[in-house]
Amino acid sequence: MSNNHASLFAPFLEQVRHASFADRHQPAMSLLTDRGFLSVSGPDSQRFLQGQLSNNLNVLEPGQHHLSTACTPKGRMYSAFRLLHCENAFLLSMHKGLLDLTQTTLGKYAVFFKSEQTIDTSLVALGLSGSSIKNVIETLFGNTPEDGSAIKVEQSAWLLAVPGTCERYELWLPANQLSAWWEKMKQNFLPVSQSHWRLLDIEAVIPELLPEATEQYIPQHLNLPTLNAVSFRKGCYTGQEIVARMQNLGQLKSRCYHLTADSAVELSPNTKLTNAAGKTIGEVLYAVTPTDAKQTELLAVIRVEAAETSDVQLPDNDITFTVSPLPYHIDVKAELQR
Incomplete structure (x- = not known):
């Protein structure tokens, strides 16, 4: 079959x-x-x-x-x-x-x-x-x-x-x-x-990796340690050194967030997102436009500071986005103990 x-x-x-x-x-x-x-x-x-x-x-x-x-x-x-x-x-x-x-x-x-x-x-x-x-x-x-x-x-x-x-x-x-x-x-x-x-x-905010995003992100970009997809105490595996180093440094600048566009818009994976100053701050993972709403819901990997201020736009477009608070708490130090 x-x-x-x-x-x-x-x-x-x-x-x-x-x-x-x-x-x-x-x-x-x-x-x-x-x-x-x-x-x-x-x-x-x-x-x-x-x-x-x-x-x-x-x-x-x-x-x-x-x-x-x-x-x-x-x-x-x-x-x-x-x-x-x-x-x-x-x-x-x-x-x-x-x-x-x-x-x-x-x-x-x-x-x-x-x-x-x-x-x-x-x-x-x-x-x-x-x-x-x-x-x-x-x-x-x-x-x-x-x-x-x-x-x-x-x-x-x-x-x-x-x-x-x-x-x-x-x-x-x-x-x-x-x-x-x-x-x-x-x-x-x-x-x-x-x-x-x-x-x-x-x-x-439970992201799926699509083919368009292969080899683009480390697990932390998709919040996967928080979702119990990563163990930092298991020992070696391919890529472990990089993943563990980023977790230990605690310096991740981008994460996955739930965004809502203020109108219905078609957004394909990897569509670039910018801040009000026109600087690229991330990209779309995937999006859904509900049939009974004049807005689009999406997951995107964006800069943390942009998420905290909802400073997210489409380049050359007047559509703006609201960033929802994450529905779970991210504790980098606690994740290191798993």
Whole structure:
């Protein structure tokens, strides 16, 4: 089956709504059309990944997951993903545009390990979200995972609890089961596009690395140490020296923030942002324009001082931006103890 699953997704995409403010915390299911999966298996897979990824796999038990990154020797992320420890393998869920690069780059370091990296085209992902949906989730799946954990569903799928401003879960399931689960869940969840899930990520400031941003940022630029995607006590991994040095110096000048444009505007990844003086102060990660709002919501990596004063504009444009306070506290010293 093709990795993009275009023909499989087509009939479901005809049923979905685009993101809206009114629906954003209502029970909804999002078909995550750009999601892909890399499976890492073999007797040395944990030891191999421990030397490549930014988090500590030695404390990740089967059935647990968290965000993680893979960096170049210069500390720049070429991949970022949610990592699940399955019984006999690790599953990495990421933007499908990162799969080939991630597999190829990890493969360069795998020669001394009994480990295999395989792009798993059999899996697809659904995002389930909404306020007070825990009881519905328990009825549908027989159990409810806690944040950072996952439960096995019918021996071939996984349900993961993920963070957000409302309750959120990801269902990783075989593509041939999508239709059955879709019909079962749409009795309780409104079918919505992936833009809905992305709007929730923007609201919670939980950034996804898109292909347009590969090797552009260190993990701190996307606030990933705060989101438990980086361990500073695990020891060496590729890029660790640069990442740790930046954390120890505490001199990061740019971070990821939630911005709101004062009118609806199309913003592609890497669109440059400036301050009132015309100086470039950052760039867009990605943006969503809700259907019921005359404004655009986005995540952007911008200078901290610009964020603190909401001094953000588009060059040669009268559109201005409001920067929302981060929904979590960043404590650089506390992060060093993880």
